[in-house]
Amino acid sequence: MHKPTYTHNFQRLLNLADARLGTVALSVTDDWFADVNRLFQPHDAVFKPDVFDDNGKWMDGWESRRKRHEGHDWTVIRLGVAGVIRGVDIDTAFFTGNYPPSASLEGCYLSEGEPDDSTEWTELLPSVALQGNQHNLHMVQDEHPYSHLRLHIYPDGGVARLRVYGMPYKDWSKQAPGQLIDFAAALNGGHAVACSDEHYGKMGNIINPGRAAVMAEGWETARRRTPGNDWVLVALARPGVIKQIVIDTLHYKGNYPDRVSIQGAYVKGGTDEQLVTQSLFWRELLPPQKTEMDREHLYTSELNDLGLITHVRLNVFPDGGVSRMRLFGES
Secondary structure (H helix, E strand, C coil), X not given: CCCCECCCXXXXXXXXXXXXXXXXXXXXXXXXXXXXXXXXXXXXXXXXXXXXXXXXXXXXXXXXXXXXXXXXXXXXXXXEEEEEEEEEXXXXXXXXXXXXXXXXXXXXXXXXXXXXXXXXXXXEEEEXXXXXXXXXXXXXXXXXXXXXXXXXXXXXXXXXXXXXXXXXXXXXXXXXXXXXEECCCHHHCCEEEEECCCCCECHHHHHCCCCCCCHHHCEECCCCCCCCCEEEEEEEEEEEEEEEEEEECCXXXXXXXXXXXXEEECCCCCCHHHHHHHHCCCEEEEEEEECCCCCEEEECCCCCCCCCEEEEEEEEECCXXXXXXXXXXXX
């Protein structure tokens, strides 16, 4: 039987430090063994036991030299998109005898330009102990948006990936009247809440920016061998009236859904687990529609007018893969 899939709360949010969004290290004290910009690669770190280069063992992450004097290493990072940070993952995958014993994180917000010697930094994560070869997950409690980060490692060592989960900062007051907004888009603050199954692709992929480069960048379930259908719940960036829907099955050819439908509701409270049960009874925004392989499907006249909604449930019948879902509308 398929069971709903949940993640740590903040891991449902957008990784603001994803290289695909334009995240880049502006400076680093030392990355002798491994390039600091590997921190932001979207795929999991890999280990290549027989690969060495001129500076030593090749590692998939950021690794500095062994420090033989006082001080510690750090890097200044420009996030691909500014946002309010809810949690971080300082991933030390494959760093066992060479990971930093501790790390801390600071942030600043600049509407333009880059940090300099006069920049004031805010501590987002005080020095925390790290464990080697594992995900070091930490919540961040701060309601301000940040555009730049400074990651400190004490005193040196290697970190495979830095994931910075949060809500993109968007000034909704500057939205032009009548302009359609993608309320599901991760870049606008939408996030995936739960799903029936994500065997081949993460549920949050369907609201990522751009079109998927490969099949693995979409959401795909295992082949269903029991009655029913697969589904994913998405919380919208803010309440909206949906006028246009795009369902993209790009790259899915022998494994796209036979049909899709979308339910919606204005939700005022409840836990994620309670939302799953509630969603069974949400009204239909998009009645079941036949889909085709490897293409974008645009729906406008097929939509029911539900008024303002905050959440949707995308149903795929009976299973399969969807690369992107766009929900365009007005506040």
